[in-house]
Amino acid sequence: xxxxxxxxxxxxxxxxxxxxxxxxxxxxxxxxxxxxxxxxxxxxxxxxxxxxxxxxxxxxxxxxxxxxxxxxxxxxxxxxxxxxxxxxxxxxxxxxxxxxxxxxxxxxxxxxxxxxxxxxxxxxxxxxxxxxxxxxxxxxxxxxxxxxxxxxxxxxxxxxxxxxxxxxxxxxxxxxxxxxxxxxxxxxxxxxxxxxxxxxxxxxxxxxxxxxxxxxxxxxxxxxxxxxxxxxxxxxxxxxxxxxxxxxxxxxxxxxxxxxxxxxxxxxxxxxxxxxxxxxxxxxxxxxxxxxxxxxxxxxxxxxxxxxxxxxxxxxxxxxxxxxxxxxxxxxxxxxxxxxxxxxxxxxxxxxxxxxxxxxxxxxxxxxxxxxxxxxxxxxxxxxxxxxxxxxxxxxxxxxxxxxxxxxxxxxxxxxxxxxxxxxxxxxxxxxxxxxxxxxxxxxxxxxxxxxxxxxxxxxxxxxxxxxxxxxxxxxxxxxxxxxxxxxxxxxxxxxxxxxxxxxxxxxxxxxxxxxxxxxxxxxxxxxxxxxxxxxxxxxxxxxxxxxxxxxxxxxxxxxxxxxxxxxxxxxxxxxxxxxxxxxxxxxxxxxxxxxxxxxxxxxxxxxxxxxxxxxxxxxxxxxxxxxxxxxxxxxxxxxxxxxxxxxxxxxxxxxxxxxxxxxxxxxxxxxxxxxxxxxxxxxxxxxxxxxxxxxxxxxxxxxxxxxxxxxxxxxx
Numbered sequence: 026x027x028x029x030x031x032x033x034x035x036x037x038x039x040x041x042x043x044x045x046x047x048x049x050x051x052x053x054x055x056x057x058x059x060x061x062x063x064x065x066x067x068x069x070x071x072x073x074x075x076x077x078x079x080x081x082x083x084x085x086x087x088x089x090x091x092x093x094x095x096x097x098x099x100x101x102x103x104x105x106x107x108x109x110x111x112x113x114x115x116x117x118x119x120x121x122x123x124x125x126x127x128x129x130x131x132x133x134x135x136x137x138x139x140x141x142x143x144x145x146x147x148x149x150x151x152x153x154x155x156x157x158x159x160x161x162x163x164x165x166x167x168x169x170x171x172x173x174x175x176x177x178x179x180x181x182x183x184x185x186x187x188x189x190x191x192x193x194x195x196x197x198x199x200x201x202x203x204x205x206x207x208x209x210x211x212x213x214x215x216x217x218x219x220x221x222x223x224x225x226x227x228x229x230x231x232x233x234x235x236x237x238x239x240x241x242x243x244x245x246x247x248x249x250x251x252x253x254x255x256x257x258x259x260x261x262x263x264x265x266x267x268x269x270x271x272x273x274x275x276x277x278x279x280x281x282x283x284x285x286x287x288x289x290x291x292x293x294x295x296x297x298x299x300x301x302x303x304x305x306x307x308x309x310x311x312x313x314x315x316x317x318x319x320x321x322x323x324x325x326x327x328x329x330x331x332x333x334x335x336x337x338x339x340x341x342x343x344x345x346x347x348x349x350x351x352x353x354x355x356x357x358x359x360x361x362x363x364x365x366x367x368x369x370x371x372x373x374x375x376x377x378x379x380x381x382x383x384x385x386x387x388x389x390x391x392x393x394x395x396x397x398x399x400x401x402x403x404x405x406x407x408x409x410x411x412x413x414x415x416x417x418x419x420x421x422x423x424x425x426x427x428x429x430x431x432x433x434x435x436x437x438x439x440x441x442x443x444x445x446x447x448x449x450x451x452x453x454x455x456x457x458x459x460x461x462x463x464x465x466x467x468x469x470x471x472x473x474x475x476x477x478x479x480x481x482x483x484x485x486x487x488x489x490x491x492x493x494x495x496x497x498x499x500x501x502x503x504x505x506x507x508x509x510x511x512x513x514x515x516x517x518x519x520x521x522x523x524x525x526x527x528x529x530x531x532x533x534x535x536x537x538x539x540x541x542x543x544x545x546x547x548x549x550x551x552x553x554x555x556x557x558x559x560x561x562x563x564x565x566x567x568x569x570x571x572x573x574x575x576x577x578x579x580x581x582x583x584x585x586x587x588x589x590x591x592x593x594x595x596x597x598x599x600x601x602x603x604x605x606x607x608x609x610x611x612x613x614x615x616x617x618x619x620x621x622x623x624x625x626x627x628x629x630x631x632x633x634x635x636x637x638x639x640x641x642x643x644x645x646x647x648x649x650x651x652x653x654x655x656x657x658x659x660x661x662x663x664x665x666x667x668x669x670x671x672x673x674x675x676x677x678x679x680x681x682x683x684x685x686x687x688x689x690x691x692x693x694x695x696x697x698x699x700x701x702x703x704x705x706x707x708x709x710x711x712x713x714x715x716x717x718x719x720x721x722x723x724x725x726x727x728x729x730x731x732x733x734x735x736x737x738x739x740x741x742x
Contacts, residue, residue: 033197033204037062040089040212043071046199048183051075053195054089054210057266057296060098061244070098073182076112076120077210078193081327086300086735087266088327089210090120092169093127093292094241100168101161102242108169111180111187117171122326126319127291128165130156130366139313141347148346148409150361152315154401159365159429219469222276224521224583225560226470227540228257230480231375233419234473235450237265238466240425241293243453247468248293251421251450252282254473255353255375257491261285262382264297269304275470278560279304280495280635284352287312288384289368290319299324302339303732309340311350313359315367317341334695338731344369354481362386363410365429372417376478381417385451388413388422388431415443419476421466423451437461448474486511492539492588495561497639497729498604506598513594519581526579532568534589537561541585545577548620556620557582558634567612569595570605607642617646619716622669626688628736629667636730643722649709656692658706663720665692665737671713676706691715694737698724 035043040056043063050071052063063070080090092110099106110120125132134153140146162168174180178189186198193208232254237247248265259282261268272279287298287310298320301308312320325332344350350357355375362370362384370384390411397407420443424433436447437458444462457465481487493499493510516539519525525536528547538560545556545564556577558564568575569592590598599605619641623629632640646669656662658677666673673685682705685691691707697720709715718726727734 033202034206038213041210042206044197044204044206046185046197048185048199049073051182051185051187051197053077053206054080055091055095056089056210056212057087057091057292058094058241058248059091060094060242064098064242065244069103070095072099072106073109073111075187075195075206076110076116078189078208080116080210081329082212085212086303087212088292088296089212090116090123090327091292091296092120092124096124096128096169098242107167109172109182110169111172111174111182113174117173119326119329120171121165123323124165124169126323127366128168129160131315131319131322134315134367136313136315136361139315139343139346141345146347147405148360149403150406151401151403152361152367155363155396156365156367158396158399158401219275220471221274222470224276225541226275226277226281228254228259228281229473229475230257230484231255231378231478232473232475233380233421234259234470235466235468236261236268236271238450238468239453240451246453249423249451249466250294250297251466253355253373253380255355255373257281257488258283258353260352261297261301263288263294263384264301265293266296266300268297269301277470280306280559280561280633282308284309284311286310286352286371287316287320288362288370289316289364289366290323291366291385294385295320295323303735307339307729307731309342311342311344311352311357313346313361313367313369314343316369317343319367337728338734360409363388363392372414376481378419378476378478379417380419380421381414382421383423383431385423385429386431387428389427389435392428415439415446418446419474420447422447422449424449424456425451433458433463436463489514489588492537492561496537496563497635497642498563498566498607502602509598513590513598514588515590517587517589519585519587521581521584523581523585524578525581525585525587526565526575526577528576528578529574531574532565532592534565534591535563535569535595536565537563537588537590539586539588541587542582543585544580544582546580548577556634562635562638566608567615570608571612611638611642614641614644614646614716617669619644622667622688622716626667626690628688628690630688631736632733636733639726639729640733643726644716644718647715647717649711649713649715651711653709654706655709655715656703656705656707658704659702661700661702662692662697665690665694665697665718665720665723666707667691667716667718669714669716671715672710673713673715674708674710676708677704690737694723694727694734698727 037043037059039059039062041052041054041059044051050068051073052071053075054077055074060070076090081088096108099108136152137143140149172180172182174189180187188196190196195206197204234252236250239246241248250263250265253260261282269279285298285301285308288294321332325335344359346359355373357371357373359369359371362368364385368384370382370386372381393407393410396402424431424436441462448464448466450466489511490507538558540560542557542559623637655666668685668687668689670687673691674681675683693703696703
């Protein structure tokens, strides 16, 4: 029996609520990986799930209706049992699309445009035949059944009645027992960070960091995913949920990740991708058009965000099979793996290194033979699968339960010299056999693999220019400025605890942090304000521009590598640009204590210091002298606002909905950026101080920081 709390239900460690009823377990909400909380229970994973009113946390990018794994577990591991989903008609419509992509695969597939020579390309698959071969069910109705709430907001399952109350809670009636369940389901980030680095991680020329070595049914380890480091920048491959939190906790700056390779659309591979989209800077996603289409269908349906809105949040580069794709200097070649839904693997070449990644893939010569004889594999597809490049220097190969995954026994039967090149992932440690030469992927930043490699020419210049490209205030500088930067910049190193700048001294140089973290002290009159900057952030510009003394003490919180530019050369470098004017504006707005307002705001406090600085550059301070209608219901508007002090009242249909105070966002970001009428009126009381954000500035800021868009999607009623 599961132990229930006095209120009759159990709050699961990863989120959601479990009720033990006469019909078995019923689970309310299903955040990612909650199957790991229940699969070991006496009655196994619940067969019945109730969807909460809000089943997608847009701000966090997490679905509270992650049902793929419970459905798979119940069907494949519990003797073909069906999973029941209790929800509204609208939710059924949403989930049908999501589950259709993952359980059945895309309905319409045309891969011709994704191959360099179309359907005549070597290895071209009959993808529909392959998907059908792997499925032991023909329709989704064989594995999942929806039970809908009726007009009285009640649903029956066996002898149980579940009612949606006006309070948004659920009431479970089981005979004489009545149990109330919260209507909003929370989720709890649960992940192992391994060992936190004492000093901030510095990306290598080449490296591989395992984000998770195992699969979605392993309660003891993280789901598979990894980072490829090339030329000092990271490429996330199918990042597990909560990877960004893991990066920060492990002392790795998330800004080092500039792209994602999405291999396929099972929840253990795509959920972390959507999360990463909502994080800091805009990222680039590499996938085939087929995989991206499935991804968009799933997340447009889950979030109810229009397709155009989601695609604006990231850059998509479709890969073409047979044509090289250059990512961070590496030459990548993609291929379709053998799986139940469209899934891509890849290999890359960089200098004298080669790397092969299978993705989820059945690598089994006997299965190839069977599929070829049954007409599932065309001739060139059959030859392509048999001709595996075992000579690559590094091979990351999945393993798991066939027929969807490669048998570990097959990999362990390969020649010793081949096994030594293979790192196995997507398998629980307990399932790794003894007495072989395979390596199990090892989670943690401290276990990053650093392959030997010959550095490319001009590596030092490349690294300096990479840093320059990350500094927002230098965005758009011409190539001549890049050459000048290489000539004037110097490297300075500071040991942990060293004072870099002393308050009250005259500024003599500009600082860019190449690696490490710094701490500012003495920023306010009470000397209590502390501000921290990390890699790719800059400081020291204010005293140079304004010709004033330094306004804070700055210390190296870790070992720091800084790029510095001497004062005279800095002024020469920014001549002819608007940077001088912008930095004066930045310093002026900071005098109003924007940092405190934004970092203590309910809306903005999750922003990085880099994002705060970018926002400060576009804000203007205004004071409302008398009661003023900032935005009028039913009318378009040109500005949004952030309250510095005072009160803004939100009204709809002449009724007060909310009162906003310091740090609150005023306006509807979607309506602002699309030029649509407001659904509310926003009225400022006399004396209210407001930071003004114009429509055009908001659009440009969100393009650079898509995750902030979600934070600004305030629901006022």
